[in-house]
Amino acid sequence: MKYTRRRFLEVPAAAAGVLSVPAVLPAFAPSDTVRVAFIGVGNRGSHLLRNMLQVPGVSVVAVCDIVQERADAAAKAVADAGGNARVWTDFRKMLDEQKDIDAVVLATPDFTHRDFDIAVLETGKHLYAEKPLAVTPADCKMVVTAARQAKGIFQVGFQLRHDPNRNASERFIQSGGLGKVLMCHGIRHGGDLPRQIPWYFDRTKNGDIVVDQGIHILDLFTWAIGDHPLRALASGGTNLFIDDPPGRTVMDNYSLIFEYAGGVRVNFSHHYFDPPGFTGVQERVFGSNGAIELPKATWQPRGKREPVKLEVENADKNGDYMSLAAFVDNIRGNNRNPLNNAESAMRSTLQAILATKAIYEKRIVTWDEVAG
Numbered sequence: 001m002k003y004t005r006r007r008f009l010e011v012p013a014a015a016a017g018v019l020s021v022p023a024v025l026p027a028f029a030p031s032d033t034v035r036v037a038f039i040g041v042g043n044r045g046s047h048l049l050r051n052m053l054q055v056p057g058v059s060v061v062a063v064c065d066i067v068q069e070r071a072d073a074a075a076k077a078v079a080d081a082g083g084n085a086r087v088w089t090d091f092r093k094m095l096d097e098q099k100d101i102d103a104v105v106l107a108t109p110d111f112t113h114r115d116f117d118i119a120v121l122e123t124g125k126h127l128y129a130e131k132p133l134a135v136t137p138a139d140c141k142m143v144v145t146a147a148r149q150a151k152g153i154f155q156v157g158f159q160l161r162h163d164p165n166r167n168a169s170e171r172f173i174q175s176g177g178l179g180k181v182l183m184c185h186g187i188r189h190g191g192d193l194p195r196q197i198p199w200y201f202d203r204t205k206n207g208d209i210v211v212d213q214g215i216h217i218l219d220l221f222t223w224a225i226g227d228h229p230l231r232a233l234a235s236g237g238t239n240l241f242i243d244d245p246p247g248r249t250v251m252d253n254y255s256l257i258f259e260y261a262g263g264v265r266v267n268f269s270h271h272y273f274d275p276p277g278f279t280g281v282q283e284r285v286f287g288s289n290g291a292i293e294l295p296k297a298t299w300q301p302r303g304k305r306e307p308v309k310l311e312v313e314n315a316d317k318n319g320d321y322m323s324l325a326a327f328v329d330n331i332r333g334n335n336r337n338p339l340n341n342a343e344s345a346m347r348s349t350l351q352a353i354l355a356t357k358a359i360y361e362k363r364i365v366t367w368d369e370v371a372g
Helices: 005-009 043-052 068-080 091-097 110-122 137-149 164-174 209-225 319-333 342-361 367-371
Strands: 034-039 058-064 086-088 103-106 126-129 154-156 181-189 231-237 253-259 265-271 280-287 290-293 298-301
Touching: 034 043, 034 091, 034 319, 043 058, 043 068, 043 103, 043 319, 058 068, 058 091, 068 086, 086 091, 091 110, 103 110, 103 319, 110 126, 110 137, 126 319, 137 342, 154 319, 154 342, 164 209, 164 280, 164 290, 164 319, 181 209, 209 253, 209 265, 209 280, 209 342, 231 342, 253 342, 342 367
Parallel strands: 034 058, 034 103, 058 086, 103 126, 126 154, 181 265
Antiparallel strands: 181 280, 231 253, 253 265, 280 290, 290 298
């Protein structure tokens, strides 16, 4: 079945009536400071905070985390940068009581995304929310519906889209420089997840590692191809870190094959037991004119031995900074169609869920089974 915008955004009848009409967004001139609050300042959120503090024209006015020590540390980071942020441990209370917030950056565990995203969007504030969109198809659709109804701009944290090299590579592909896209090949081999974050190892909380981790590279491939996959064949499991840490339910390796319209294919391998420096990460797109290595912005024309380095803007910046800076620019320009918007995030999240279902059920799974 052809994937369409209308079909993509349909929600179950059970979701009807869940969303309220958002508040009117506060108005400010392009020259005004954008006042930002952070919800979740643990491992990921504190990293985003450090990058946001470097974005011009931004004032971080609030930080919130259920762990008081993390919230206090985030407030200190803001103070060290010359700012002043109020500290909260209840984000709903923060949104109700602190009236000087224009935008929110949300970096909480995956299983909270549906409820927290919707709660922020209903206030009318702009929202930068970490990926994945949610951990089930029904929850993804609810977030997309909330984003469509919201007054604020909604951007999802697929920051690799904003990495300067990868962004230049994708623009080259979409300009036709690579010719017709034929195949994508990806590898993400490294060490295991950090042990100090327990929910990383619970697949009921993160959708398993395709949804939580592999999704980044799959998002880039689907962006390059310009459509969702039709079906997935996959295999995976836990070969080394069995019950390590105790109670672990997420995999430590998997391999995926996706088939797209016109016979375009993606193959992707991801595991957590790579020796240091042995394999690493590869993100390659093959086209009728040659092939390109996305993280290096280098392409190899067919029939030539010398690679070509693309011109890369903002080459000294990282993807997190560029993604957050784009979010602020979108707010100032009232751009309601960010590069990584609700619809693209939905497509990439459903792709990861599709692959996970194929692994668990040991069969080929079609797109309509997760998106229908």
